Amino acid sequence: MHRLTLSAALLCTAPLALAQQAPAAPAAAKKPAAKTAPKPAAKAPAAKAPMKVVKAQPSSSRQQLKSAANQVAAGVRAADAALTPEQLAIAESVHTGTLPCELGAQVELTKDAASPGYFNLTGKGFRYRLHPVQTSTGAVRLEDPQDGAVWIQLANKSMLMDQKHGRRLADECASPAQVAVAEALKKNPPPSLLDPQPAAK
Template structure:
């Protein structure tokens, strides 16, 4: 009976130790454990020297494109000529800044509090000016009376009611002489 109990105790201890062992290879079989301590210290010193030599990459002021973009066609360049640039105040005290990319005509940098996008014009059927940063999912829509920045990935507006002096004047004119209704309620449109 004593032999049987001892057998079960040893079996349970073996199973317990086996269940607690890590799933990765043991340190005794890894190549680092086989190295002597001086060799490990030497490898660590070399790694530190390499890290010091390369160091962190300096941050650039403007993002650079990963791949060269295709040049803009005449339609996109015509849209780019109509984009309002400079400082644009928005609703709730927010503001954005639209700047042309000097290195590549037709591209723009749009930045504000907490975001910066590199945008390019996209032709629309409505006549609205649309700029996109497809990588980030950002869309800038410029209408006659206001502009807005939308995040397509999250489905929300990041900035709204952004306008330069020309757009503000157009919005004021719309208040005094509103455009005709899209739905004719007078019965004259038959």
């Protein structure tokens, strides 16, 4: 009986001893740490290509204007050479300088040193290039055929006409010599055509 009891006790304690001797269950495997993706290397800034300065080519319209100006200048030189001795003689009697006109206006009439017989006339809002023209009245007449300007010089005054637009640009312009003639005419006016003629004896 004593042996049966000891055998039973051994049978009961055997599983417990086996349980203690069994190795502990391995811990849950740890998840591998997520690998950090390597950052792309910073790209070096691309070297900027040197800027090229391109000079603007003259437009065709500018070239045309320049060509037209050259043609006009060539035409002027050709016209300068065409003045006759009679025209050059008329040019000698033209009054030049700063000429006061009516209503406080004034014009500047100067000889063109590079082209004998030609004159430059400037005023408020206009500029003309004039040359003598022969007339049958005896008055000195200068014309700018391109712009339609006419300068008429009388003994006592001068005037500027715009033939293209049919208007007078300046009147009662006078040099000192013309002023003297005008004063003399006031003191001794010429006989009028309407005055009665003296009876013939």
